[in-house]
Amino acid sequence: MDRADAEARRRAALAIRQKLLPLLKEIEKGNPPKLVIPKRTFSNTNFDKEKGFLVMGEETLERHLLDAGEARRFMQTILMASIIYQALVENEYPTIRDLYYRGKHTITYMDLAGKVKEENTWDEQDESDAVLRDIEVMTDLLREEMLILSKEKGKMVGDMRIRSGPDVIDLSKLGHGAYAIESTPDLIEFLDVNAEFVLVVEKDAVFQQLHRIGFWKQYKCLLMTGAGQPDRATRRLVRRLNEELGLPVYVITDSDPYGWNIFSVFKVGSITLSYESERLATPKARFLGVSMTDIFGDKGKKPYLTAEERKNFIIKAKDADVKRAKDLQQYPWFQTKKWQREIELFLEKKAKLEIEALVGKGLKFLAHKYIPEKIQGGDWIE
Amino acid sequence: MSNAESYRGMNVSEFFAKHKEVAGFANPTRAIYQTIRELVENSLDAIDGSEEGRKTIKPHIKVVVEKVEASGRGNEEKTWCKVTVEDNGIGVPYTVMPNAFAKVLFSSKYVLKQARGMYGIGVKAAVLYAQSTTDSGIDVVSSTALLEDVYSRKLRIDTLNNEPIINAYGSWKKPTAWRGTRVSLVIECDWARARSKVLEYMARTALIAPYVQITFQTPEKELYIFPQKTSTIPPPPKEANPHPHGIDVETLKQMLAATKAKTFREFLERDFQSVGKKSSLYFIRELKKKVKEIKEDTPPAEVYQKFNGLLSTIVDMMKTFKFKPPQSNYLSPLGEELIVTSLKSMYKPEWAAAIRRPPRSYQGHPFIVELGMAYGGEIQPSEEPLLLRFANKIPLLYEVGEDVSYKIMKEIDWRQYKVEFPAPLVILVHVVSTKIPYKGVGKESISEVPEVEQEIRNGMLELGRRLREYISSKEREEEVKTKILAVSKYLPEIARSLVVLSKEPHSWKPPKPGEEKEVLLGLIKLVSSHVKLPEKESSEEVIRKILGVKKSGQG
Structure with a gap:
């Protein structure tokens, strides 16, 4: 077993x-025994302006054995x-599903009427996941640091070599495939890298297209995707790339509140799991697009789409999208001029656009015009 | 004879033969119930009256009802029943048998006594009913403790002259020390309809006479046994003179005629209770203001003859004059302990209590009210409390809606006592008195005499308060137990987990089963010392029960 793991x-x-x-x-x-646990509630979640991400407040809760409800x-x-x-001392790598099964058993007892009763330690994985989060905040350790594996879905390619476990992996020699980001990104060792920025694409399909067209080679970048809502390992790795290698991070998502939220998770962390942000958030991440002004233009900015294309590609926003946008509008980290303009435009036009629409205009348009032009022109939102 | 009483007679048997409903014999359904009741109550009185024997003999009453062939003309459609009731009570001397069973209003002298039968007709009404429906009389077999023989008589009532007719004599040597009385009658009856009422009567009688074993065999040959629930027997009622407040003109007349006193003053002191040397003197002094001729030494016979028209004045004055209150020490209530024992064994409740109110009197008649209450357990919940009414140790089964106890029970807001209906609640009300204030001759409900009503209400409320206390403390206890359960069931799991955590990483070995025992015991101790039960039962015991953990040292 390698040293990093053992440590x-x-x-x-x-x-x-x-x-x-x-x-x-x-x-x-x-x-009477009690556990003191930092509160994982929304009310105990603050946006730390200086750090640029969500942090957990000071509030704690006490969990008492002698409280019947607790x-x-x-x-x-x-x-x-x-x-x-x-699992730690026996050198295992449980997944959260494993933890659920290992802990799930039936306790038998006699009720007050003398009847034998049975109860499961937990019934649904929701319950075991919730206490796992309690332990993360209590011990100030993320599950990855406790060697707990999660489902992997993040991918990465680029001109870079890493050590993972005993192996050295060259991320530029994976053919049409990609490196599947491991559950414990902290155990990855960066060996050498030849890239100038990181591009994170929301959608797996677009990631594959950019990979095949050789985008990362031509523009010297590390190409990544979280395939939708990013998992923790992807977020952690993005953070490390930004923090340890000093690479700027650009994020491309759909042009809608859902896409903005994905960017928000990368940048400041998840609202309900703010305790992770300290290690998972990348406060310097930039929202490259697709922005509302890319679609509709703005004072002194020409739109990337013609009126005809807009007519074809735009999807009408739903009530849920509008509601979400109004929520985002209130969050402290969206209180910048550019973001407020973005959201206002959305609320005005009630229009959404998928990244695929830009591919519809031509993959080359996306790869060789849209992305490079925006990066070079500094047309992103912090 | 120590238990002999003097008797006197009065001719009204014809009246009762013609007005059966007055004595409770209105129809064949009521008649069988009433016959059994009269005979059983006679037996109970015979058991209560046999003071010295009761210590050694276990009181027992056997009741057998059998269907018999209806004989005679045109009787094919009617049902006849033979009712036999046997007891091991005091027994009836053969000399008094004819009058005791076959002469109406044959009753004891003018002293008062808490007794089951009140009108002196009882069993005789049953005999009259037997004569008029099946043309048969009553068979009596009896012996007392002192007699060497058993005597039997077949008796009828001569309704025209109200005299007993003896149809057959018999006697034989006792093979054993038997004493008691067995009587049987054949009457027209409607058993099918009466059945449930009779069974209810038996159960309730067993409840109020828990010191007697009652066995009952139905015509279907089913045998019901109500075992003796206690050998504690309340002292029997004693005889007492009337109180001047409770007197009427007719009674006064008869007392004046029968007294052995030589003077009016002596008559007052001797034949009444609560009249002493002073009060007799003051009373006569007061009386003289209205009836001048009366003196202290006027012979009673002269008062009877000379002042006949003024007797109502004397009675009025007796009723209003301030004598000492009536004495109640010759009344015989059942007692709180026996009521509780009875309720517990009959209804298997989780809680039962009883209360005896202090003796009081109404219109010169002393009375005691005692009440019992039982709650929960095996009592079937119902929309209103099950009310069990008793008077002088007899159950009252009819006219419940008319009864003062029922009225009081309905007036009480039971929610104030934490009782929500349907609820498993039984209320017992027992009134003992030398004169029960019945509503009618049917003797089935007690009327709303203010003094009696007040005692019943106070007693019921007091028991209600005790019940509320019980329910509250049970709720508190339940709350604590629920908490203990909610916490304790997880203790083994917690203990096991803590033992895992207590193992050092460098010398790691998974814990063996049972290794958590010490931590578990610590947890049990901790929970039981912090979550305490209000009474007796220790929290630790409850936890051990929940977890099936035995005390150490017991394996």
């Missing part, structure tokens, strides 16, 4: 023990901690 295990196991072992002492002393969750939390701990 990560040692650190995680220690953190978990330090947080939970004091309970044994309290029980011995006869004190006892089950108390048990689940300790159970989850013990499963993770055991």
